[in-house]
Amino acid sequence: MTDLRTPKKGRKEKSFYIKTFGCQMNYHDTERMSALMVEQGYTEARSAESADTVIFNTCSIRDKAHHKGVSGLGHFRRVKRENPKIKLGFAGCVAQHDGERVLKSFPFLNFVLGTDNIDVLPEILYRVDQGESPVMAVGFDPSQDYSIETKIIPGKKQAFVNIMKGxxxxxxxxxxxxxxxxxxxxxxxEVVADVENLLKQGVNEVMLLGQNVNSYGKSLGGKKAGQTFARLLRELEAMADRLDADGITDPEGKKSKEGKGGxxxxxxxxxxxxxxxxxxxxxxxSMMEAHRDLRRLVPHLHLPVQSGSPDVLRKMKRYQPIQTYIEKVLRLRELVPGIAISSDMIVGFPTETEADFEMTMDLIEKIRFEGIYAYAYSERPGTKAVELGDTVPEETKKARLHMLQHRQGQIQAEDNCRYQGQVVEVLVEGNSKMDPNILSGRTPHWKIVNFSYGDSISEPNKMISEIAPVKITQTSAFALRGELIEGSK
Ligand code: SF4
Structure with a gap:
């Protein structure tokens, strides 16, 4: 059998570029594909035009993202004509759901890769290299088990870890x-061993991913079998404590274990x-208690409510009474004072009335979310909501979206004032998009902080993926500005 994972000596170095659309799950799939391609001896190209293999990793959660992914392919009709050797792949949710149809419109594609087939990418690339084209891989894995090993590009400090799928x-x-x-x-x-391996490689920030992590473990027997999300979080914290104490991730750990510290x-x-x-x-x-007890678990929770109207929630099949949602938020804030709570919101869902929308506006006043991702409803073919019709006019959706985002922005601006003058811990991500001379990162509460540093910092890039203490000097709705505390680095 061909060893697909070992690049042959003397093989010409090949390059790849992946264009990603959509949610974090898709970005994680891109990371996984990238790591698999690096294992095959590929290097990452700076642009699609300069790569030998280009993959479109598409998203179909919203109409806009779906169209962006498909229309982006149109551009490559010409690229392929000018450079027939370029290999083009189409991946992600649109590929999974609509791959056959996309292939009919874009017959120049070399492969189509569904969401459940990422790990066969090396085999697909090999088959394409052997002249087979197009190669389709869009089936679902019929086995009951879900077992993978997380792939990261060597040297990366942040890892996305899939704990479940579907x-x-x-x-x-x-x-x-x-x-x-x-x-x-x-x-x-398996997840604990996987994360342990990542920490030993130097990873210091882990994002666990799933479509609904709170029902994690259900397919494995749930509570009865000890397979719950709260237990997973506790086991991860215990494992990370052990690595620190054994001096594996903290050189001081052994000493503090013997003395105080721990x-x-x-x-x-x-x-x-x-x-x-x-x-x-x-x-x-059990999840609230995990947030209370675990010091590595950040004080931020994304808890999508989608609407403030019980009638709309019923039609969305979101079986959570709005009063229960509010009570959960209040209870969590009691256990973890200051925890940041964010949400997704959909406006203009079929049959949504002015009164329904007012309930959503009312909810954001009551909860005062730290942030929301708000969208105007768009029909997704094949979903149940299509049967209700797209009843809210586009103009009304737009107006409601604007009103919701405007008021939420005011709430954030008001609430962010509390950071003025405070020192916060920023995990540095890189240079600010607005100004390459300042650094940018996030607080544990997921706030973006852009900050300047003094002349004493000659190599600011060395601070990337490290924690920096920053004094906040300016606040706004969407980001904080600050200065690095002198002498901290
Ligand atoms: S919105 Fe509902 S159906 Fe879709 S991933 Fe989330 S929980 Fe599942």
Missing amino acids: CDNFCTYCIVPFTRGREKSRRVE KESKPKGLLRLRYTTSNPKDFDE
């Missing part, structure tokens, strides 16, 4: 159960543990 909820507006299949979880023990000392290896995303109906007391 979703069983079938919210009426959502295409995900059709593009990513039914829910399957990886075992707690649990009271600051986390070293795994600095931040995050997860996304949650369905509020499955977010329970």
Whole structure:
């Protein structure tokens, strides 16, 4: 059998470029594809035009993202004509759901790769190299088990770790159960070993991914089998504590274990543990207690509510009474004072009235979210909501979206004032997009902070992926400005 993972000596170096659309799950799939291609001896190109292999990793969660992914391919009709050797692949949710049809419109594609087939990418590339084209891989894995090993580009400090895939909820507006299949979880023990391996490679921030992480473990027997999300979080924290204490991720760990320190000392290896995303109906007391108890778990929760109207939520099949949602938020804030809560919102869902929309406006006043991702409803063919018709005029959707975003922006601007003059811990991500002379990163509460540093910092890039103490000097709705505390580095 051909060893697809070992690049042959003397083989001409090949390059790849992946254009990604959509959610974090898609960005993670891109990372996985990139790591697999690097293993095959490919290098990452700076642009699609300069690469030998280009992959479009598409998203179909919203109409706009779906069209962006497909229309982007149009441009490559000409590129392929001018350079017939370029290999073009189409991946992601649109490929999974609509691959056959896309191939008919774009017959120059070399391969189509569904969401459940990422790991066969090396084999597909090999088959294309051997002259087979197009290659289709859009089936769903029929086995019950879900077992993978996380792939990262060597040297990366942040890792996305899939703990489950698919979703069983079938919210009426959502295409995900059709593009990513039914829910399957990886075992707690497997995820813990996987993350341990990442921490030993130097990773310091882990984002656990799933469509509904709060129902993690259900496919493995759930509570009875000890396979729950709260347990997974606790096991990850215990493992990270052990690595610190054994001096594997914290050179001082061994000493502090013998003396004081230990649990009271600051986390070293795994600095931040995050997860996304949650369905509020499955977010329970065990999760709240995990947020209270675990020091590596960040004080931020994305808990998408989608609407403030009980009638709209019923039609969306989001089975969580709005009062229960509010009570959960209040209880969590009692256990974890200051925790940041964000949400997704859809406006203009079929049959949404002015009164329904007012309830959404009312909810953002009550909760005062730290941030929201708000969208105007768009029909996704194949979903149940299509049967209700797209009843809210586009103009009305636009006006409601504007009103919601405007008021939410005011709330954020008001609430962010509390950071003025405070010192916050920023995990540095890189240079600010607005100004290459300042650095940018996030607080544990997921706030973006752009900050300047003094002349004493000659190599600011060395601060990337490190924690920097920053004094906040200016606040706004969407970001904070600050200055690095002198002498901290
Ligand atoms: S829980 Fe999330 S992923 Fe699952 S169907 Fe609902 S919106 Fe889609």
